[in-house]
Amino acid sequence: MAFGAWRWALGVGRLAALPAFPALSALTKRYPMPLFRFRYMAHAKSGSDRMEKIVSLCKRRGFIFQSSEIYGGLNGCWDYGPLGTELKRNLKDFWWRRTVRERDDVVGIDGSILMNRQVWVASGHENTFTDPMVDCRNCKSRLRADQLTEKNGRKQCPVCGSFDLTEPRAFNLMFKTYVGATEDESAVTYLRPETAQAIFVQFRNILEVSRKKLPFGIAQIGKAFRNEINPRNFTFRSREFEQMELEYFCRPENGLELLEYWLQERLRFYRDIGLPSESLHVHKIPPEECAHYSKGTYDIEFAFPFGIQELEGVAYRTDYDLTQHQQASGKPLDYFDEESKQHFIPHVVEPSAGVDRTMLALICAGYDEEVVIDEKGKSETRTVLRFHPRMAPIKCGVFPLLKNNESLVRRAREIVDQLRREMMVFYDETGAIGRRYRRQDEAGTPFGVTVDFDTIGENGPALRDTVTVRHRDSMEQERIAIKELPAFLSERIR
Numbered sequence: 001m002a003f004g005a006w007r008w009a010l011g012v013g014r015l016a017a018l019p020a021f022p023a024l025s026a027l028t029k030r031y032p033m034p035l036f037r038f039r040y041m042a043h044a045k046s047g048s049d050r051m052e053k054i055v056s057l058c059k060r061r062g063f064i065f066q067s068s069e070i071y072g073g074l075n076g077c078w079d080y081g082p083l084g085t086e087l088k089r090n091l092k093d094f095w096w097r098r099t100v101r102e103r104d105d106v107v108g109i110d111g112s113i114l115m116n117r118q119v120w121v122a123s124g125h126e127n128t129f130t131d132p133m134v135d136c137r138n139c140k141s142r143l144r145a146d147q148l149t150e151k152n153g154r155k156q157c158p159v160c161g162s163f164d165l166t167e168p169r170a171f172n173l174m175f176k177t178y179v180g181a182t183e184d185e186s187a188v189t190y191l192r193p194e195t196a197q198a199i200f201v202q203f204r205n206i207l208e209v210s211r212k213k214l215p216f217g218i219a220q221i222g223k224a225f226r227n228e229i230n231p232r233n234f235t236f237r238s239r240e241f242e243q244m245e246l247e248y249f250c251r252p253e254n255g256l257e258l259l260e261y262w263l264q265e266r267l268r269f270y271r272d273i274g275l276p277s278e279s280l281h282v283h284k285i286p287p288e289e290c291a292h293y294s295k296g297t298y299d300i301e302f303a304f305p306f307g308i309q310e311l312e313g314v315a316y317r318t319d320y321d322l323t324q325h326q327q328a329s330g331k332p333l334d335y336f337d338e339e340s341k342q343h344f345i346p347h348v349v350e351p352s353a354g355v356d357r358t359m360l361a362l363i364c365a366g367y368d369e370e371v372v373i374d375e376k377g378k379s380e381t382r383t384v385l386r387f388h389p390r391m392a393p394i395k396c397g398v399f400p401l402l403k404n405n406e407s408l409v410r411r412a413r414e415i416v417d418q419l420r421r422e423m424m425v426f427y428d429e430t431g432a433i434g435r436r437y438r439r440q441d442e443a444g445t446p447f448g449v450t451v452d453f454d455t456i457g458e459n460g461p462a463l464r465d466t467v468t469v470r471h472r473d474s475m476e477q478e479r480i481a482i483k484e485l486p487a488f489l490s491e492r493i494r
């Protein structure tokens with residue numbers, strides 16, 4: 001029994017009959033394509049199976065490559081290829097738009113990665129930014145003690161199965177480096193393990209130049225580095241990654257209320273980039289597990305194929321950070337309230353998100369396989385990344401029906417030139433049109449524009465200067481006038 005029929009027999013597929021194309025263009029007349037398609041979702045794969053396919057797609061299509069691959073790679077480091085870079089840019093741009101540009105009460109900063117060592121002493125990172133580490137005496141693996149599984153009540157090495165492990169000891173996650181030509185203690189500093197500290201130590205400068213009143217926030221996107229003991233799950237736990245952090249300063253009496261506000265705002269953000277509500281989870285950290293200075297912390301989690309894991313922390317950090325830096329630097333980091341004429345250290349609520357983790361969530365949520373059956377009963381598996389158009393790396397593929405027809409090619413090129421001022425477009429003239437659609441499905445491109453013989457008026461004036469727009473998810477097609485294309489697409493990718 002064919003795979004498709006087997007799936008159908010089990011009744012595990014989702015059946016959808018696609019309607020005929022609204023306009024029967026030359027495309028369908030000259031190059032017969034099925035008018036009705038029966039399709040259903042390929043069955044849900046096991047988590048590791050699915051993850052393997054996602055990793056392979058990411059490499060094949062140029063989303064993510066191993067760093068320094070030709071030298072054997074560097075564990076915990078990744079390079080983003082052309083599609084990954086666009087996806088990342090769209091994600092960061094949308095975060096910035098939502099967090100900074102669309103608000104009156106948040107301003108931005110772009111701090112340096114290297115900072116004075118005293119920043120990390122005062123913040124507590126130098127002494128306490130550690131994970132518990134054990135060594136396996138048998139295979140010499142270094143392991144995170146809190147991630148070991150137990151067998152018969154004993155911790156076991158996941159690499160060789162041995163129980164012969166050392167006692168846990170604290171391992172500092174910061175990458176140490178030297179500033180300047182002398183490699184001694186006086187030159188030591190660290191690659192920042194979070195972007196937040198630049199915001200705290202620049203608090204006074206920003207307050208003065210922005211002339212903001214409480215409550216207000218300072219936002220930053222940038223690289224962070226952690227020497228993770230066990231980088232794992234593809235880009236999920238990396239040694240070099242990016243964060244999108246907001247420190248939202250407020251009066252002490254508003255802290256708890258703002259914690260709830262930012263939790264909801266951040267959930268709205270994730271839904272608006274296309275993560276399904278049912279894949280998002282909120283974990284309230286029990287008070288005994290919160291940092292001693294925190295009056296409340298939530299983790300926003302996502303159902304990855306390898307389990308439900310943290311995407312972002314939303315923490316009410318009280319006045320801890322500014323107080324620490326004021327004490328250590330001896331410089332005032334307080335706020336003067338003109339109404340009450342009082343000085344006080346503002347409290348802060350911090351939504352702190354990972355760029356790379358959110359990208360991985362977008363790819364995992366979008367990945368889909370679908371068995372498509374044409375009216376002759378021939379089946380094919382279509383791999384599609386169902387990105388929200390706002391996140392999709394390429395917004396629109398533009399295809400002349402034939403590459404050796406000068407008029408078709410010229411018209412398609414004109415459309416590309418017109419659209420590329422507004423959005424990322426991709427021109428493709430090679431292979432059968434169905435193949436070209438499939439390639440863009442895998443890249444997550446939400447719209448495909450085909451220039452056919454109707455477009456150039458070969459079949460009469462009725463459809464001249466119109467194109468076929470094909471929708472990635474439904475595979476439905478509609479006829480649109482070229483002059484309406486920019487508005488049609490812009491409205492859908494905003």
Ligand code: GAP
Pocket residue numbers: 193194195196226228235236237238239241242243245310311312313350352353354355356357
């Ligand atoms: N300033 C607060 C802070 O850094 P965190 O929970 O340690 O808090 C915030 O990090 C976010 O940064 C995480 O929710 C995650 O999305 C991302 N992140 C942290 N460590 C990471 C790693 N090793 N690889 C990728 N992303 C990471």
